[in-house]
Amino acid sequence: MRQMRTAIGLMSGTSMDGIDVALLRTDGEVRVVRGPSMDIAYDPSFRRRLQAALETAKAIEKREERPGDLAEVERELTLRHAAAVQAFLHENNMAPADIDVVGFHGQTVLHRPRQALTVQLGDGALLARETGIPVVFDMRANDMVHGGQGAPLIPAYHAALARNLPADCALPTVFVNIGGISNLTYVGADGRIVAFDSGPGNTLIDQWVEAHAGVPFDQGGMIASEGRILPDLVARYLSNPFFVSDERRSLDRNDFTPPAGSEATLEDGARSLARVTAAAILKSAGHLPQGPKTYVVCGGGRLNRAIMGDLAELAGATGAVVMTAETVGLNGDSMEAEAWAYLAVRSLEGLPLTFPGTTGVRMPVTGGVLSTPQHR
Numbered sequence: 001m002r003q004m005r006t007a008i009g010l011m012s013g014t015s016m017d018g019i020d021v022a023l024l025r026t027d028g029e030v031r032v033v034r035g036p037s038m039d040i041a042y043d044p045s046f047r048r049r050l051q052a053a054l055e056t057a058k059a060i061e062k063r064e065e066r067p068g069d070l071a072e073v074e075r076e077l078t079l080r081h082a083a084a085v086q087a088f089l090h091e092n093n094m095a096p097a098d099i100d101v102v103g104f105h106g107q108t109v110l111h112r113p114r115q116a117l118t119v120q121l122g123d124g125a126l127l128a129r130e131t132g133i134p135v136v137f138d139m140r141a142n143d144m145v146h147g148g149q150g151a152p153l154i155p156a157y158h159a160a161l162a163r164n165l166p167a168d169c170a171l172p173t174v175f176v177n178i179g180g181i182s183n184l185t186y187v188g189a190d191g192r193i194v195a196f197d198s199g200p201g202n203t204l205i206d207q208w209v210e211a212h213a214g215v216p217f218d219q220g221g222m223i224a225s226e227g228r229i230l231p232d233l234v235a236r237y238l239s240n241p242f243f244v245s246d247e248r249r250s251l252d253r254n255d256f257t258p259p260a261g262s263e264a265t266l267e268d269g270a271r272s273l274a275r276v277t278a279a280a281i282l283k284s285a286g287h288l289p290q291g292p293k294t295y296v297v298c299g300g301g302r303l304n305r306a307i308m309g310d311l312a313e314l315a316g317a318t319g320a321v322v323m324t325a326e327t328v329g330l331n332g333d334s335m336e337a338e339a340w341a342y343l344a345v346r347s348l349e350g351l352p353l354t355f356p357g358t359t360g361v362r363m364p365v366t367g368g369v370l371s372t373p374q375h376r
């Protein structure tokens, strides 16, 4: 039997709203004991620096390049993660020596799977030095070396969680993560795992309300609740070639862009984009081996009532039930950070992080780079 390890996972997702921290005890296989978690929001000025970094990163041709101020942003981002680990340890009365490994995602600033190019800002060696804890980072790259799209990586963790779902959670179950981009993991009655990014999540909504109301997101879907669905606008997004492409697996944040300001009122835009998010999940689910019976929703989008209402309506029409992660005893905010803790332990064990059915990789492969601080 493999040893149980204590791991911290750190996720700074495509929404760029902050750092999620979560603790996990796991053997990297089926044994998973979830611990506390914490969110640390970025201040608006750092969020703007990250938004600008996405533009600067467009010039990158080789993944180690750091044009413009990207090296500086990477250092600041890493130091913010170190501070997040320290705050988390303090809050939970723990010391660095209590933690076996940190799984560090970093910040994706560029993702071009067709060019086998994915760039996450995040200096694992610096994080290891600052925290005094071994760090596993850069978990997407090896997948791409072996023909995968480098995303999504969370399915290996969903597969472990699926072993302990409550009995009323009928299979096939699909885990849906509605973050900046949405992705889904199908768990069949036969244990089969299939996963891919499913479409825009909150990014379009965030960009729309930020541009037209000066707020970072549509809290609770309040703005959308005042609007109506514009069918032509929704249809235009759903006609994106992504939804029918054979290579459809992973998305870059910039693959979908928000509508022009003249196309909708604030409320109608927010309402229509919420519909796009829900309908994109259902449209992508059409590529799964079988129709899902249950959707388990995690990520910030589950807090938008317009998205969740549409998802319940559209999935309900196929006979499926939609539940939040909390309904099945999980935490929809910390699941990605938990996944990075889980993947770090798998990386230490040399276990695969990705599979042909998740990223399109040629065979199951492990990944990640380990940086160990002195004195450990």
Ligand SMILES: Nc1ncnc2c1ncn2[C@@H]1O[C@H](COP(=O)(O)OP(=O)(O)OP(=O)(O)O)[C@@H](O)[C@H]1O
Residues within 6 Å of the ligand: 011, 012, 013, 014, 015, 016, 017, 177, 178, 179, 180, 181, 182, 201, 202, 203, 205, 206, 216, 217, 218, 219, 220, 221, 298, 299, 300, 301, 303, 304, 336
């Ligand atoms: N109370 C809320 N009401 C509505 N939407 C919310 C709420 N809280 C968060 N969100 C949305 O969720 C987003 C953050 O979601 P999450 O943290 O799951 O994404 P992420 O991890 O950054 O992205 P990804 O999973 O793509 O990497 C916010 O940008 C916002 O749009």
Ligand SMILES: CC(=O)N[C@H]1[C@@H]2OC[C@@H](O2)[C@@H](O)[C@@H]1O[C@H](C)C(=O)O
Residues within 6 Å of the ligand: 013, 014, 108, 111, 118, 150, 151, 152, 153, 154, 155, 179, 180, 181, 182, 183, 197, 250, 251, 336
């Ligand atoms: C390249 C990259 O960072 N992709 C993210 C992004 O955010 C959601 C979706 O797109 C998913 O593919 C992935 O993150 C999740 C956590 C994953 O790899 O499973």
